[in-house]
Amino acid sequence: xxxxxxxxxxxxxxxxxxxxxxxxxxxxxxxxxxxxxxxxxxxxxxxxxxxxxxxxxxxxxxxxxxxxxxxxxxxxxxxxxxxxxxxxxxxxxxxxxxxxxxxxxxxxxxxxxxxxxxxxxxxxxxxxxxxxxxxxxxxxxxxxxxxxxxxxx
Amino acid sequence: xxxxxxxxxxxxxxxxxxxxxxxxxxxxxxxxxxxxxxxxxxxxxxxxxxxxxxxxxxxxxxxxxxxxxxxxxxxxxxxxxxxxxxxxxxxxxxxxxxxxxxxxxxxxxxxxxxxxxxxxxxxxxxxxxxxxxxxxxxxxxxxxxxxxxxxxxxxxxxxxxxxxxxxxxxxxxxxxxxxxxxxxxxxxxxxxxxxxxxxxxxxxxxxxxxxxxxxxxxxxxxxxxxxxxxxxxxxxxxxxxxxxxxxxxxxxxxxxxxxxxxxxxxxxxxxxxxxxxxxxxxxxxxxxxxxxxxxxxxxxxxxxxxxxxxxxxxxxxxxxxxxxxxxxxxxxxxxxxxxxxxx
Numbered sequence: 001x002x003x004x005x006x007x008x009x010x011x012x013x014x015x016x017x018x019x020x021x022x023x024x025x026x027x028x029x030x031x032x033x034x035x036x037x038x039x040x041x042x043x044x045x046x047x048x049x050x051x052x053x054x055x056x057x058x059x060x061x062x063x064x065x066x067x068x069x070x071x072x073x074x075x076x077x078x079x080x081x082x083x084x085x086x087x088x089x090x091x092x093x094x095x096x097x098x099x100x101x102x103x104x105x106x107x108x109x110x111x112x113x114x115x116x117x118x119x120x121x122x123x124x125x126x127x128x129x130x131x132x133x134x135x136x137x138x139x140x141x142x143x144x145x146x147x148x149x150x151x152x153x
Numbered sequence: 154x155x156x157x158x159x160x161x162x163x164x165x166x167x168x169x170x171x172x173x174x175x176x177x178x179x180x181x182x183x184x185x186x187x188x189x190x191x192x193x194x195x196x197x198x199x200x201x202x203x204x205x206x207x208x209x210x211x212x213x214x215x216x217x218x219x220x221x222x223x224x225x226x227x228x229x230x231x232x233x234x235x236x237x238x239x240x241x242x243x244x245x246x247x248x249x250x251x252x253x254x255x256x257x258x259x260x261x262x263x264x265x266x267x268x269x270x271x272x273x274x275x276x277x278x279x280x281x282x283x284x285x286x287x288x289x290x291x292x293x294x295x296x297x298x299x300x301x302x303x304x305x306x307x308x309x310x311x312x313x314x315x316x317x318x319x320x321x322x323x324x325x326x327x328x329x330x331x332x333x334x335x336x337x338x339x340x341x342x343x344x345x346x347x348x349x350x351x352x353x354x355x356x357x358x359x360x361x362x363x364x365x366x367x368x369x370x371x372x373x374x375x376x377x378x379x380x381x382x383x384x385x386x387x388x389x390x391x392x393x394x395x396x397x398x399x400x401x402x403x404x405x406x407x408x409x410x411x412x413x414x415x416x417x418x419x420x421x422x423x424x425x426x427x428x429x430x431x432x433x434x435x436x437x438x439x440x441x442x443x444x445x446x447x448x449x450x451x452x453x454x455x456x457x458x459x460x461x462x463x464x465x466x467x468x469x470x471x472x473x474x475x476x477x478x479x480x481x482x483x484x485x486x487x488x489x490x491x492x493x494x495x496x
Contacts, residue, residue, distance in 0.1 A: 021226040022470040025185040051408030078409040090372035093462030
């Protein structure tokens with residue numbers, strides 16, 4: 001029995017279970033370019049800085065691969081980033097935070113990793129868990145606002 | 154005062170009494186993959202034809218269990234009433250009720266079903282029922298041989314949700330939009346039952362895991378014996394050697410603060426392999442949430458650290474087994490780059 005428990009514990013380490021929702025995602029009826037603009041404004045409204053925007057479609061077109069509008073927006077608060085990295089340099093691949101913006105015909109899909117999915121890998125840092133949950137709440141609220149945008153006439 | 158509190162109480166309890174809003178629930182939970190009216194996207198289309206072949210029970214169970222390893226998550230947090238509201242909303246698109254199937258098992262013989270499945274179904278559904286080619290849902294900008302990718306018949310989520318009678322019925326009817334022929338004139342009732350029995354034996358491919366040493370860790374992290382600048386150059390060289398294209402490096406804090414206070418001893422070396430990326434985006438267009446790939450070089454307390462996300466773990470977040478497999482392959486490549494740079 002104890003052995004079984006140990007095995008379960010080992011298997012359980014890592015991200016939250018795979019079939020749970022670990023990504024925050026919405027579909028907005030508005031066009032991608034407009035969604036991008038509003039997203040950047042929304043990020044500022046929530047008190048974050050937009051660090052930069054990565055164009056993924058451009059790079060691929062250069063290599064003769066066709067793709068739709070595909071951007072990744074990086075954002076964060078320098079104070080939070082510094083505090084987290086001081087304790088956990090292994091959080092650096094996940095910072096700044098990011099949201100992907102992908103066109104699907106006239107609509108737009110937005111997706112981000114749910115920061116809470118990282119929590120199980122930092123079992124001893126309750127403070128970090130609170131921060132991850134706050135990041136999730138902000139990302140979720142921002143994406144909800146974009147989901148409620150109107151379809152372009 | 155008393156009346157006021159009663160009034161307040163009754164106002165507060167209003168949302169509890171009102172039936173859950175199926176449209177709002179669908180748009181919040183499902184539309185990102187299935188589109189606003191079931192047109193499909195990363196998720197399968199829920200067209201009138203498909204919906205006319207599946208029962209309410211199948212839809213409800215699919216919402217509950219999801220499709221482990223095939224992108225659709227399980228929605229455990231939804232109440233039964235909420236699930237029913239979503240089903241009703243989906244049904245409202247056509248206004249027609251769904252079919253009801255017997256839940257009893259059909260008397261089929263999987264041994265006799267196997268050769269029939271191989272003859273009639275494998276060319277589209279694959280030997281193990283995973284489906285043909287990578288990806289799911291409708292094709293959008295992606296190149297595919299089908300308009301609609303078939304769902305994985307070997308998926309535990311499908312197996313738990315679909316009754317024998319429903320699968321039997323789909324095989325007899327076929328699916329016009331998706332390109333599945335009707336087997337009415339080719340197979341007898343008993344033969345279809347045999348095929349169904351064989352479908353029940355199909356298992357999803359075994360899942361590979363990342364290296365044990367790094368399992369459960371958010372990142373790969375190695376200490377470099379070189380100074381900061383040399384380590385950055387080493388990482389770039391190792392990446393180029395591994396056929397990656399490198400973007401201009403960025404400070405980790407760049408853009409978050411002004412250029413005077415930015416920490417210049419934390420650099421992100423961003424890289425990409427467009428050919429591979431294009432292939433991966435076909436498997437799962439949501440991949441951008443973890444792109445671009447990058448290796449960070451960080452100096453702190455006199456140590457130089459080389460750090461990358463644990464891509465094998467990260468890939469599992471997508472609940473997409475194909476992507477998880479790629480994560481395991483990428484792990485090997487990234488670790489060898491990091492090792493080369495810190496050798």
